[in-house]
Amino acid sequence: MQTRRNFLTTGSLGLGAAALAPTLGFTAEATRNQRIVLASHPSGKPTADNFRLESADIPKLRKGQILIRTEYLSLDPYMRSRMNASDGYAASVKLDNVMVGGTVGIIEASRNDKFKVGDRVMAYSGWQSYEVSDGTGVSLLDPRINPASYALGVLGMPGLTAWYGLLKLGQPKAGETVVLAASTGAVGSVVGQIAKLKGCRVVGIAGAAEKCKYAVETLGYDACVSHYDDDMAAQLAAACPDGIDVYFENVGGSSWEAVMPLLNNYARIPVCGLIAHYNQKQLPPGPDRMSLLQSLILTKRIQMTGFIISDHYQYAPEFIGDVAGWLAAGKITYKEDVVTGLENAPEAFMGMFSGNNFGKLVIKV
Amino acid sequence: MQTRRNFLTTGSLGLGAAALAPTLGFTAEATRNQRIVLASHPSGKPTADNFRLESADIPKLRKGQILIRTEYLSLDPYMRSRMNASDGYAASVKLDNVMVGGTVGIIEASRNDKFKVGDRVMAYSGWQSYEVSDGTGVSLLDPRINPASYALGVLGMPGLTAWYGLLKLGQPKAGETVVLAASTGAVGSVVGQIAKLKGCRVVGIAGAAEKCKYAVETLGYDACVSHYDDDMAAQLAAACPDGIDVYFENVGGSSWEAVMPLLNNYARIPVCGLIAHYNQKQLPPGPDRMSLLQSLILTKRIQMTGFIISDHYQYAPEFIGDVAGWLAAGKITYKEDVVTGLENAPEAFMGMFSGNNFGKLVIKV
Structure with missing residues (x-):
């Protein structure tokens, strides 16, 4: 983590969370979830209007579920194509849904035998501070990955x-x-x-x-x-x-x-x-x-x-072996561009299309 | 060989051979070589003006050389790109040079230990009735190929x-x-x-x-x-x-x-x-x-x-094994479009670009 930046929170990100009623069957807990949803489809470059920051209750866990607190969110160019109205090679994000993205998180609560509180995991929680998941697509972080945020970059996707x-x-x-x-x-x-x-x-x-x-x-x-x-x-x-x-x-x-x-x-x-x-x-x-x-x-x-x-995740163990070895031996170097604060994700993301980031862009949530 | 056609010799094919002096050091023999040379580069579709039929003396063989009489000449779409002034993926035919093409021929005379009179060979003699060669790129016809003209089609390139x-x-x-x-x-x-x-x-x-x-x-x-x-x-x-x-x-x-x-x-x-x-x-x-x-x-x-x-001729033995087997077993069929007479090659070739041929186009020289 060689560089750190902070963006000012943009005033144009509306806070629409107060208007959201808790989802049926879920009850509120002490901590609320901060999340950024797709407010509108971009035409050309994404703009601040395409995103909306919301706050929502965190639902109570049902059997088999886990609560993941997001530590790091990866920002990547492919996310732009997911913002289109029509599907590309993967399904688009629907309007008012949370923006997608790979994350590293900590298990905060668990009603799932595969995960215990305190486990550090790879997930696809998207642009939000908490996710309730049934564990699908969530995996324990490979212990060779250190620091954890590297799982979103040089040792990740x-x-x-x-x-x-x-x-x-x-x-x-x-x-x-x-x-x-x-x-x-x-x-x-x-x-x-x-x-x-x-x-x-x-x-x-x-x-x-x-x-x-x-x-x-x-x-x-x-x-x-x-x-x-x-x-x-x-x-x-x-x-x-x-x-x-x-x-x-x-x-x-x-x-x-x-x-x-x-x-x-x-x-x-x-x-x-x-x-x-x-x-x-x-x-x-x-x-x-x-x-x-x-x-x-x-x-x-x-x-x-x-x-x-x-399509090629089956190569992950071989890949991590190679690249973690090269990193440890000093044969390759890696630069992260860590931006603190989920609310800064839209501006950091937009900056990618102007070449503003230098190194792998990661949001520290 | 299911179909046969004959084209009238086009009047526009000039006979410029009489003007050609025997090449220095070569002497005339009884039989003369008929050949079609590139007279001009096409602009768009090839026309009769781009070709010229010539007659030339056949040079006397030197040590190591063979005389091949062309039996069959293959006509293929790739030849069009060889007629351009600039090189494509292979060198262009130069003006006044013989048009290139794969052939099946018979050894008529030999001063090369690898070939004897009467051998049937695969060659790249081009659009001419005789070729004097040092044997480079000439090979004995695989005995599994019958009739011989199939070496230019289903069992060839x-x-x-x-x-x-x-x-x-x-x-x-x-x-x-x-x-x-x-x-x-x-x-x-x-x-x-x-x-x-x-x-x-x-x-x-x-x-x-x-x-x-x-x-x-x-x-x-x-x-x-x-x-x-x-x-x-x-x-x-x-x-x-x-x-x-x-x-x-x-x-x-x-x-x-x-x-x-x-x-x-x-x-x-x-x-x-x-x-x-x-x-x-x-x-x-x-x-x-x-x-x-x-x-x-x-x-x-x-x-x-x-x-x-x-680039992939190393697969030829495996390929001939497969396809000759399927032909013999009646699992695949093959149709040739045989045109008799070297002088008809230009018109037959031009017809390919209008979809005139039906089956593999071969000139019986």
Whole structure:
């Protein structure tokens, strides 16, 4: 946890909780749940109006249930697509429902034999301070994960995304060139450092100059170019004299366009995100380059594979073994961007789409 | 060899051979070589002006050389991309050079220990009646291949393309839906029949009604829709009630556009050709759907893999074992479209881009 920030609570987050009646059959307890719900679907970039902070009673536990107090909430770009009215690759969050998100929490009360009070767990409680759960999808934190918040980053979903996408789909070989965008982010920083461990030339794409500096000086990349520069494509070409063998795609947009002409035959492109397009309201004007991409895939014998990491959780033990070992040996480093206070989650989340965060964004609830 | 056609020799094919002096160091022999050279680069669809029929002396063999008389020449869509001025995934044919192409031939003379007169060989002699070769890339015909012309089709490059692309990249599972365009062609007819053998639902896309009828009645597909019909996309959707798990892409264009909305999660798309785009002079007007394809790959976790079969010849023995066995057992059928006379190759080739051929196009030289 190298950096900490605090956002002022935005005045535009309405407190609608007082209007909410306790849910039928549940009774109030001493502590109330703070939660952020989807107030409206964004059009383009998310805005403060899309979120609403509420306070609600915590229902009494029934048999088999547990009460989880959220310690850390992960904020990730994929959440933007869950805010749409129509379902993407996963069901959308419905209006007035709690925003989804991976969490680390503590069991505060338990009527479930699998969990006891004080257990630290991985959960998917979402943007709220408490969750009542029947235990589905909740698991004890792997004891190799320390500090606990790493379970949301380098040793959690983003780390597994990096490890699986790079090693299982990208299959980098020593001496090959690996390019990644968002290269100092939660996923990118792990991709790049693993690629270096595998003997590759690693070239990152990032925004701010301090991120590029960090990519080269701290993460050990061979080069890093900034997409803020007008000549980014030329800089990338210069940094990849032998072309590109693996492009780890989590951005799209101008990064992808700079990569396209540099791809080598047999290049592999794992696709785990397209943050540059999540806020796109309509397709850009022509010409229609879809067939250009099809032709590129054919003529360069490219393999492009979309993946969602939740399909591949069976690799988690192998992944944690690898990456916890590398962390302990000082072979990879990890940077968190911890924001304190659930009420600051919307603004921190919106900042991701402007490149404001530096390191894995985590809310300390 | 179910069908035979003859084209009239086109008057526009100039006979420029008389003007060619024998190459320095070579001497004339009794028989002369007939050859078709690239006269100009096409713009869009190839025309007769792009080809020139020539007659030339056959050089005397030097030590290590063989003289191959072409029996059969394969005509394939990929040749169009070799006619461009700039290189695609393989080097272009230079102006005034012989058009490239796979052939079956007979050794007429040999000063090479590996070949004796009368041997039947696989070669890459191109569009000519004789080739003098040092034996590079020439191999004895596998004795399991009978008739010999099948070495250019179901038991040759197109068959291997189908077998490798479907089985190694498409990985169809019993009960899945496999869709293929150009579904009665040299590649498609093998893809579809192997997919049926693997227990898949197979839906073809073809042009003429007689091809669709053939796909269902002879090749055994579950359904076949015609891209001549305005409502092809709706027909395809109706024929794929469970969506599409494997799309074997060798066409692009309207077939691909009809497939896109039907793709299931985890769909596999081997891409071995894009015949609908080979003659494209410029990108179509917008909107720019490139990001739509990227998003589709991500959200549906699609794997799209370009491949060129010459990278995978190591699979040839396994492939010939499989497919020759299925042919012998009557489990797959094969249709050739044999055109007699080298001089008819250009017109037959041009006809491929209008869907004129029905079955694997082979020139009997």
